Amino acid sequence: ALKDRPILSQLGMSIWYSFGNIVGYGVDFHVSTSAGRLVTAGLYMLCLILVATFTANLTSDLTISKTKASEDYFLREISANSRSFYSVQTQNELYDRLLDGTIDAVLFDTSTAEYSINNIYCNLTLIGDGFNKGVFGIVTPKEWLYGKDLDVNILLLRESGELEMLRKKWFQTNHCPHSYETSTSKTVDSMRGLFLVFAITTFLSLLLFIWSNRSIFKIYLSERVETKRQTSATLQCIPLACYLQCAFEILNKIKS
Numbered sequence: 001a002l003k004d005r006p007i008l009s010q011l012g013m014s015i016w017y018s019f020g021n022i023v024g025y026g027v028d029f030h031v032s033t034s035a036g037r038l039v040t041a042g043l044y045m046l047c048l049i050l051v052a053t054f055t056a057n058l059t060s061d062l063t064i065s066k067t068k069a070s071e072d073y074f075l076r077e078i079s080a081n082s083r084s085f086y087s088v089q090t091q092n093e094l095y096d097r098l099l100d101g102t103i104d105a106v107l108f109d110t111s112t113a114e115y116s117i118n119n120i121y122c123n124l125t126l127i128g129d130g131f132n133k134g135v136f137g138i139v140t141p142k143e144w145l146y147g148k149d150l151d152v153n154i155l156l157l158r159e160s161g162e163l164e165m166l167r168k169k170w171f172q173t174n175h176c177p178h179s180y181e182t183s184t185s186k187t188v189d190s191m192r193g194l195f196l197v198f199a200i201t202t203f204l205s206l207l208l209f210i211w212s213n214r215s216i217f218k219i220y221l222s223e224r225v226e227t228k229r230q231t232s233a234t235l236q237c238i239p240l241a242c243y244l245q246c247a248f249e250i251l252n253k254i255k256s
Contacts, residue, residue, distance in 0.1 A: 095116065118171070
């Protein structure tokens with residue numbers, strides 16, 4: 001495909017062929033020699049490795065956040081490197097500073113915080129979901145006689161759901177009085193926009209129906225006006241007694 005072209009054209013087409021195979025685009029001509037096929041195979045392997053490496057690095061840079069301490073995260077993401085946090089020494093001091101308004105929020109262990117706000121500090125609450133979750137272990141002596149029995153029993157407790165029941169009983173059960181209950185029901189005021197849109201849509205549909213059948217409505221209205229005019233002229237000519245008699249007859253027909 002290139003042997004009949006000038007040297008510069010061959011060079012340009014070779015570069016285009018290499019670029020097209022590396023990026024996976026391909027070109028509009030194919031090689032027919034063994035050397036060309038070997039070069040193509042090398043380009044395919046190079047393309048595979050380069051694309052895989054680039055994709056892995058890009059994914060790592062975009063989606064994988066590096067582990068940071070809570071204080072570093074607060075400084076970087078929340079306070080814009082301004083050290084506006086308050087240091088406390090004990091748990092009791094932590095809750096006291098929350099209650100007196102010295103601090104607005106704390107980063108704390110989820111289980112301990114759940115137990116505290118559900119049993120002791122009823123006017124505090126948890127917000128958001130937990131992060132940076134870890135696991136706890138039980139330290140025992142090496143070659144402990146009851147080590148295997150402990151592992152088996154812990155596994156049995158987990159499989160039977162006993163550990164989850166204990167966690168809910170001691171950490172998630174709320175013993176604080178409910179000063180108010182939040183209603184999730186919808187009120188008419190919250191749905192009035194929906195009803196308004198429906199009313200407007202219905203009104204426009206009615207107008208469209210009348211406009212589409214305007215000739216029929218025009219004839220009907222003309223007949224009604226003419227009938228009313230004739231009825232009015234007839235009633236003006238008859239005596240009052242006849243008028244009352246006609247009215248009673250109409251009422252009797254309506255009732256029947």
